[in-house]
Amino acid sequence: MLRIAIAQLNPIVGDVAGNLWKARNARREAAEKGADLIVFSELFLAGYPPEDLVLRGSFQEACLTALNELVAETGDGGPGVLVGLPYREGDKLFNSVALADHGELIGIRHKVELPNYAVFDEKRVFHPGPLPGPLGFRGVRLGVPICEDIWTDEVSECLAETGAELLIVPNGSPYERRKIDIRMQMALARVVETGLPLIYANQVGGQDELVFDGGSFGLAADRMLAFQMPQFTEEVTLTAWRRGEDGWALSEGPFVTLADQVSADWQACVLGLRDYVDKNRFPGVVLGLSGGIDSALCAAIAVDALGPQRVHCVMLPYRYTSSESLKDAQECARALGVRYDTVPIGEAVEAMERMLAPLFAGHPSDVTEENIQSRVRGTTLMAISNKFGSMLVTTGNKSEMSVGYATLYGDMNGGFNPIKDLYKTEVYNLARWRNANRPDGLFGPAGTVIPENVIQKAPSAELREGQRDQDTLPPYDILDAILEGLVEKETSAADLVAEGFEADTVKRVQKLLYVAEYKRRQAAPGVKVTSRHFGRDRRYPIVNGWRDAV
Structure with missing residues (x-):
């Protein structure tokens, strides 16, 4: 039996002391529930995403000091800890996870696939790690791909080929519509390829314009949903796994119904x-x-x-x-x-x-x-x-x-x-x-x-x-449909006309969209819910002479 606690928590970027305090409290709660291991989300000690803050040497040192304190505290015989932090080796800085148990640092693994699209620009601050092998924990070989590492097949396949028995994935995956379905598809693909069960641990909370929705879950080796945690709430949840002839299977875990869109x-x-x-x-x-x-x-x-x-x-x-x-x-x-x-x-x-x-x-x-x-x-x-x-x-x-x-x-x-x-x-x-x-x-x-x-x-x-409003703008149902095409889908003006929208209306909306860029650059930050949020997602030039032909 391996009892794994999932710490779906709300860290604050830069508040290393506060995040360490959260980790300690969560570990104490996990110990009371009988956990062998507690899993935290991506870069938990730093908070995610730390952006350029992570380049400060003093910040890196503070995260390492916090890790060393956690490592020492595992000497009390309680749960081991799998926790994320920025980790420097020589002149390279990695997005990493550390595994600690019985007062010792068992190992460090680095994120291989660094996302550099939409709201992510990790290649700006981190180096990609080498393909990892599993980490040994109390007689179990744990594969620990980090977030984006499961969005391609290479890392998980490498872990399976080198003897991993269970995949544990720390994540910092922000909310957007239908994102939870996409995560599930990516995780399922890795289970199909490796034949291994998978635990997906995601953080929760708001960070500037991003909202992290939690929704941590597990998949069994037979591809079925093993457990499901709620969205938008902090929880430390215990899951229990048994090793059988066909590998590890869940014997205890939560199962909640997620909210509609x-x-x-x-x-x-x-x-x-x-x-x-x-x-x-x-x-x-x-x-x-x-x-x-x-x-x-x-x-x-x-x-x-x-x-x-x-x-x-x-x-x-x-x-x-x-x-x-x-x-x-x-x-x-x-x-x-x-x-x-x-x-x-x-x-x-x-x-x-x-x-x-x-x-x-x-x-x-x-x-x-x-x-x-x-x-x-x-x-x-x-x-x-x-x-x-x-x-x-x-x-x-x-x-x-x-x-x-x-x-x-x-x-x-x-x-x-x-x-x-x-x-x-x-x-x-x-x-x-x-x-x-x-x-x-x-x-x-x-x-x-x-x-x-x-x-x-x-x-x-x-x-x-x-x-x-309609003295100046098209009716909102028409305006929003055109904007969804221009903004969310990058649909050409000609294609929108072909879909049945009036050419003059499309042309006018396109012009208004482009010339308002300077206003949007000065707008307050706000919650991202779509795939093309103004700001981190959609970055158009202010000086822009391009217009689609209609």
Whole structure:
């Protein structure tokens, strides 16, 4: 019998002492459960991804010191430890795992396949390791491919050929839609090729724009799902394995049902915001509550993440703010139980207009005056943030950020955006879903938290009389479908026209997408949920003369 504890935990990048403390507590819990070995996620002592922080010699030394302390502590006769850290050998720095038991360092293994695509750029900071052999642990030969190592066949096959009996995979795999299915496919392919059972241990938690969803699992040698841990929660879970004539098989382990995609998206947005606020030690958040769908959804996410006592909503009305919006914002704040204040901006807007009047004389009013309103709101909210220390949440959706339907230094002000990677149609879907659902582990109330009128009414920035979004943009169902093609799929404009979209509309959306790049570069970070998040995923030049022919 081999009892293996999976530590699905939430480390903080750079907090080596805090991560070591987490490891100690987890090991203590694993010992109480009777574990022989506890497995931590990729680069656990450093936190993942450490990016260029990992190049600092003092940081590498701190991680090594933490490892040495853990190694010494295994001399107490409790569980052995398999833990990730950056490890230097000579002039080469590796993404590594260390195995310790009975007070000794049994061995180090280095990651071979370094991902260098999408959100990953590990080749920037690490050297690839040599093909590994198994590590001996209490009479069992453990193969330890690290994360990307199982996305190709070479490392796992090498481990099987050199005598590994069980594959244990420490991971730092971030959330995106349908990612858990892809992980399962990759792991299954390795089991098929090697004939070995596999344990997939993933971290959980938010790190900047990435959210790690956990969802650790195991596959038996017969390719069946052996155990499944939940997503978006920290857990130390015990699995028990028995060696039989056909190798190792699971005899004990958890089996949970995973959330559907909409629920997973919501929990990713909540966890991403919570960890960004908490890990950066903000006391809470402030946001402008306009009476519109985007700010209402962000307020609901913030309350679910932090609790109503840490969320401050502010209405900033001007002459174009409708009585309907005032009523909807107040009703939303009441449903969520948050502090709600009203700060009229008329005096500040009109003072700005008077100040600029001599310079603007002879020029008709246009979008400039509209943007003054937005920038006064942004400045006001930043002042509240500065005064009370709460982080300003910005509330623009992916549709708006795609086409530049946002005001730089106005409604784009803020420290973090939980809906940055959600198109407008998805915002509506999530609002309806949250009114009907409340997953476990959230701080917000059950029931209707976003007033139905907010969902039903036509969206408007309310920067001029009678303004509606659709006066400027195509209907959101059409806009989002075109954007999904241009952004997520890199579909050509001609192919989109061939799919049935109007040529003029595609051409206009493509132009808006490209010319708004400079705004996106200055936008707040926000949670990644799609495969083409603006920022780490999609990196287009600001100066860009390319346009697809239609």
